Amino acid sequence: MQKIDLLIKNGLVLDFEQKTEVKDVAIDDGKIIAVGKDLKNYDPLKVIEAQNKIVVPGFANTHTHAGMSYFKGLADDLPLMKWLTKFIWPTEKAFLSPKFVYDAALIGCAEMVKNGITIFNDMYFFGEQTAKAAEKVGIRAILGEGVLDAPVANYQKADEIFSYIKKMNEKFKEHELIDFAIAPHAIYTCGKENLIKAKDLAEKLDLLLHIHLSETRQEVEDCIKKHGMRPAQYLNSFGFFEGKVIAAHAIWLDEKEQEILANNDVSIAINTSSNLKLASGFDSFKSYIDHNVNLSIATDSVASNNNLSIIEEMSLTAKLQKVLNDDPTVLPAKQMVKIATLDGAKALDKSAYLGSIQIGKKADLILVDIDNIESQPLYDPFSHLVYSLSSEQIKDVIINGKMIMENRKLLNVDENELIEKARYYHDRIEKFTSS
Amino acid sequence: MQKIDLLIKNGLVLDFEQKTEVKDVAIDDGKIIAVGKDLKNYDPLKVIEAQNKIVVPGFANTHTHAGMSYFKGLADDLPLMKWLTKFIWPTEKAFLSPKFVYDAALIGCAEMVKNGITIFNDMYFFGEQTAKAAEKVGIRAILGEGVLDAPVANYQKADEIFSYIKKMNEKFKEHELIDFAIAPHAIYTCGKENLIKAKDLAEKLDLLLHIHLSETRQEVEDCIKKHGMRPAQYLNSFGFFEGKVIAAHAIWLDEKEQEILANNDVSIAINTSSNLKLASGFDSFKSYIDHNVNLSIATDSVASNNNLSIIEEMSLTAKLQKVLNDDPTVLPAKQMVKIATLDGAKALDKSAYLGSIQIGKKADLILVDIDNIESQPLYDPFSHLVYSLSSEQIKDVIINGKMIMENRKLLNVDENELIEKARYYHDRIEKFTSS
Numbered sequence: 045m046q047k048i049d050l051l052i053k054n055g056l057v058l059d060f061e062q063k064t065e066v067k068d069v070a071i072d073d074g075k076i077i078a079v080g081k082d083l084k085n086y087d088p089l090k091v092i093e094a095q096n097k098i099v100v101p102g103f104a105n106t107h108t109h110a111g112m113s114y115f116k117g118l119a120d121d122l123p124l125m126k127w128l129t130k131f132i133w134p135t136e137k138a139f140l141s142p143k144f145v146y147d148a149a150l151i152g153c154a155e156m157v158k159n160g161i162t163i164f165n166d167m168y169f170f171g172e173q174t175a176k177a178a179e180k181v182g183i184r185a186i187l188g189e190g191v192l193d194a195p196v197a198n199y200q201k202a203d204e205i206f207s208y209i210k211k212m213n214e215k216f217k218e219h220e221l222i223d224f225a226i227a228p229h230a231i232y233t234c235g236k237e238n239l240i241k242a243k244d245l246a247e248k249l250d251l252l253l254h255i256h257l258s259e260t261r262q263e264v265e266d267c268i269k270k271h272g273m274r275p276a277q278y279l280n281s282f283g284f285f286e287g288k289v290i291a292a293h294a295i296w297l298d299e300k301e302q303e304i305l306a307n308n309d310v311s312i313a314i315n316t317s318s319n320l321k322l323a324s325g326f327d328s329f330k331s332y333i334d335h336n337v338n339l340s341i342a343t344d345s346v347a348s349n350n351n352l353s354i355i356e357e358m359s360l361t362a363k364l365q366k367v368l369n370d371d372p373t374v375l376p377a378k379q380m381v382k383i384a385t386l387d388g389a390k391a392l393d394k395s396a397y398l399g400s401i402q403i404g405k406k407a408d409l410i411l412v413d414i415d416n417i418e419s420q421p422l423y424d425p426f427s428h429l430v431y432s433l434s435s436e437q438i439k440d441v442i443i444n445g446k447m448i449m450e451n452r453k454l455l456n457v458d459e460n461e462l463i464e465k466a467r468y469y470h471d472r473i474e475k476f477t478s479s
Numbered sequence: 480m481q482k483i484d485l486l487i488k489n490g491l492v493l494d495f496e497q498k499t500e501v502k503d504v505a506i507d508d509g510k511i512i513a514v515g516k517d518l519k520n521y522d523p524l525k526v527i528e529a530q531n532k533i534v535v536p537g538f539a540n541t542h543t544h545a546g547m548s549y550f551k552g553l554a555d556d557l558p559l560m561k562w563l564t565k566f567i568w569p570t571e572k573a574f575l576s577p578k579f580v581y582d583a584a585l586i587g588c589a590e591m592v593k594n595g596i597t598i599f600n601d602m603y604f605f606g607e608q609t610a611k612a613a614e615k616v617g618i619r620a621i622l623g624e625g626v627l628d629a630p631v632a633n634y635q636k637a638d639e640i641f642s643y644i645k646k647m648n649e650k651f652k653e654h655e656l657i658d659f660a661i662a663p664h665a666i667y668t669c670g671k672e673n674l675i676k677a678k679d680l681a682e683k684l685d686l687l688l689h690i691h692l693s694e695t696r697q698e699v700e701d702c703i704k705k706h707g708m709r710p711a712q713y714l715n716s717f718g719f720f721e722g723k724v725i726a727a728h729a730i731w732l733d734e735k736e737q738e739i740l741a742n743n744d745v746s747i748a749i750n751t752s753s754n755l756k757l758a759s760g761f762d763s764f765k766s767y768i769d770h771n772v773n774l775s776i777a778t779d780s781v782a783s784n785n786n787l788s789i790i791e792e793m794s795l796t797a798k799l800q801k802v803l804n805d806d807p808t809v810l811p812a813k814q815m816v817k818i819a820t821l822d823g824a825k826a827l828d829k830s831a832y833l834g835s836i837q838i839g840k841k842a843d844l845i846l847v848d849i850d851n852i853e854s855q856p857l858y859d860p861f862s863h864l865v866y867s868l869s870s871e872q873i874k875d876v877i878i879n880g881k882m883i884m885e886n887r888k889l890l891n892v893d894e895n896e897l898i899e900k901a902r903y904y905h906d907r908i909e910k911f912t913s914s
Contacts (some may be wrong), residue, residue, distance in 0.1 A: 065670050073747045088633045114856055116855075116856060116858075116867065117856070117857065117858045117859055117863055117866065118856075118858050120811070120812060120859065121805060121807060121811035121812060122799075123806075123807055123863075127807075153850055155852055155853055191602075210629075221909045281627060317794075317798060319797050320798035320799060320802040321797075321801060321806040321807065321866070322807055323802050323804070323805055323806055323809075324801055325802060332871050346867075349867040350862065351866070351867045351868075353869070356791070356869075359752075359791075360795060360798075363752060363754075363755035363756045363795075364755060364799070366755060366756060366758040367555075367755040367760060369758070369759055370760075371558075371758055372556055372557060372558055372562075372757055373557065374758075375556075375811065376556035377555060377556060415898065416894075416898070417586055417590055417593065417898060417901070418590055418593060418786065420586060420897070420898055420901030420902065420905070421549055421551060421552070421553075421902065421904060421905035421908070422905065423552045423553050423554075423908075424552055424555070426783065427555045428785075430553065430783075431756070431784070431785040431786070432786045434788070434791075434869035434870060434871055435869060435872030436869055436872075437871075459851075459852055462852050462855070463850065463851070463852060463855055466694070466852070466855030466856045467856065469856060470855070470858070473856070474858060
């Protein structure tokens with residue numbers, strides 16, 4: 045009998061290749077070491093009885109701003125520029141500090157785990173604080189430190205940010221859960237010089253590049269006016285896509301740009317809720333799929349979503365794409381779940397060891413309860429996940445082989461403390477914005 | 480001290496007119512008898528401590544097919560006609576019986592209460608069975624008996640259905656929760672003769688008329704071909720809208736048709752999830768609002784949604800309408816909640832006594848928990864309801880002054896029995912459709 049850390053018994057194990065059926069999953073030293081029916085030869089430290097549960101690969105949330113968690117619902121139903129200039133930017137200016145970012149990211153990470161997210165790809169400032177929050181909660185994180193030409197947070201120049209990234213990359217190099225990345229904010233806030241510096245540094249340190257791309261029609265029009273070409277063409281013109289790039293939003297790309305992305309293995313982070321809520325627009329992602337662009341799913345920040353539910357994003361994205369393409373067969377449920385898990389891991393350059401329930405991969409799993417009336421009847425677990433469920437049926441979350449949430453209780457943080465702290469900031473922010 | 484049935488203490492009471500603030504709600508004999516701060520002069524049989532809860536008027540789900548509950552997720556991501564002809568219609572033909580409809584409607588009603596729905600407007604067959612299921616669960620229901628020219632369920636001719644409606648109307652006349660209605664299925668399944676008969680009977684008995692209208696582009700094109708005019712014009716041409724009509728879907732109406740609806744006080748049941756998932760289409764409801772058409776929110780059946788979450792429908796509808804109108808100020812959260820409650824009650828001709836938390840109205844209320852990390856921070860309860868929450872935060876449901884769900888446990892049905900029965904039907908339906 046081989047001693048192992050964890051055995052998940054009798055769960056309905058999602059499989060993208062083979063039949064999804066009731067199996068056991070054996071986990072040791074953070075990894076999946078066996079998947080099969082009625083596994084016998086193990087002596088587990090802990091057993092999870094997963095009868096009437098679906099075992100799902102953890103969701104990859106590929107575009108977030110966890111440090112903005114306290115701005116959830118601060119101001120809604122407003123034009124983008126009014127929202128930014130009257131609420132978000134002044135509030136950030138007044139409140140942003142390492143401590144604020146840590147506190148906000150902590151509740152953000154906690155909420156992500158509650159939504160079945162096991163890795164997130166962030167873009168914000170004070171990345172070390174978000175790294176510490178993720179470490180505390182026990183979730184994987186890629187911290188893209190925001191690069192802008194203008195002064196940000198506590199840095200006057202982009203070069204200081206690059207130095208910070210080098211330092212952080214060194215500091216967290218061996219960390220099991222944390223990576224750093226370089227996040228030039230967008231082509232309209234980061235000039236060619238800094239975009240090239242970012243790309244060069246990313247290549248040197250083998251880091252991901254994370255950028256907002258073609259989120260609004262305005263961005264495209266301005267780019268054409270200024271550079272004589274569209275945003276993806278512009279970035280391509282000086283080799284930005286030679287790096288490992290994930291582009292967030294990307295809803296205003298023409299087919300030629302889609303080809304550029306595909307040829308350069310650039311992945312897209314789809315943010316449907318945010319794009320609709322801010323009235324930024326939408327695009328047919330069927331065309332992106334036809335051009336072989338790798339897609340992934342993201343929530344954006346709670347300031348423009350206003351939650352962190354990947355299940356809601358899957359449902360919304362799949363449904364919207366069907367009607368946009370006048371074809372209900374577009375983005376079927378199984379493909380949608382794959383985009384939110386395995387393809388998300390691929391977008392983050394981690395599909396070799398994340399994103400599916402396979403021997404040798406890291407044990408990042410979520411257990412979804414189907415023993416409730418909302419889950420009846422259940423003909424197809426993929427359809428059920430995308431179209432029927434809400435995040436509350438996600439009961440247990442395992443990351444790197446460790447239980448992070450058990451029966452919806454987070455194990456590494458005190459939820460009441462998070463609530464109290466959020467109310468503390470709420471009162472101060474509300475007072476500030478209403479004055 | 481006045482003896483009363485129920486006192487809800489210290490809840491954040493949603494108000495469409497005045498400020499939403501912490502208040503008490505006093506309930507007696509099924510009605511709201513007082514709303515105010517720190518109510519003193521009552522001696523309640525039961526007190527609900529609603530601190531950290533939002534008190535919301537119950538949701539009105541204005542277009543459902545509760546008898547189809549066992550077809551949830553039976554077949555997804557398929558073209559409409561393949562879905563109907565290969566799965567839904569043959570399965571209905573094989574399984575439909577009074578007992579099947581009762582069982583399916585029972586779990587459907589249970590799931591509706593779990594989603595905060597306190598009244599639903601159904602269209603299906605064997606209405607008495609659905610009425611009994613609603614009565615058992617304790618939810619208000621309007622049972623629109625489906626009228627088609629072709630034989631349905633156990634009726635060969637529409638005249639038999641009209642007789643059944645008369646009988647049922649008589650039988651349930653004094654029932655506190657149940658009304659019957661007449662539901663001509665659609666203009667392409669119900670000819671002018673039966674549409675007129677339905678309208679005449681509805682006027683005679685003072686019943687609602689409930690019809691599918693302009694759900695697909697095909698329906699409009701066929702109508703123009705056959706009748707030389709668009710569907711709403713066609714119905715108007717022989718006075719159908721003289722009745723009290725609620726039209727489900729209605730996403731392919733031109734402005735002239737929108738005017739016809741407004742002039743005749745016809746309300747619309749919006750079914751965004753179903754319209755997107757089946758790729759039926761979408762329309763800008765801003766134009767309907769500008770034409771003064773009363774809007775309401777519906778889930779359609781779980782066969783094409785695949786859940787019964789009004790919160791999801793509010794979120795989806797508000798977001799989609801913003802992007803369609805290129806304007807994030809369209810359908811702000813407060814208006815969206817009003818559409819899902821008070822305007823829904825108006826669509827069902829019941830706004831005089833349902834749909835808002837006001838003295839004299841029936842006590843149909845839901846209590847929404849905000850003492851969780853997903854609800855932090857909370858700046859605006861309307862925004863929170865529409866954009867942040869899921870149905871699982873709905874903890875308690877009160878209908879007609881009675882507790883129907885307490886801390887997410889249904890009080891009038893055994894949920895385990897519902898689950899077992901659903902699994903029984905699941906196995907039989909799966910066997911039938913895969914053979």
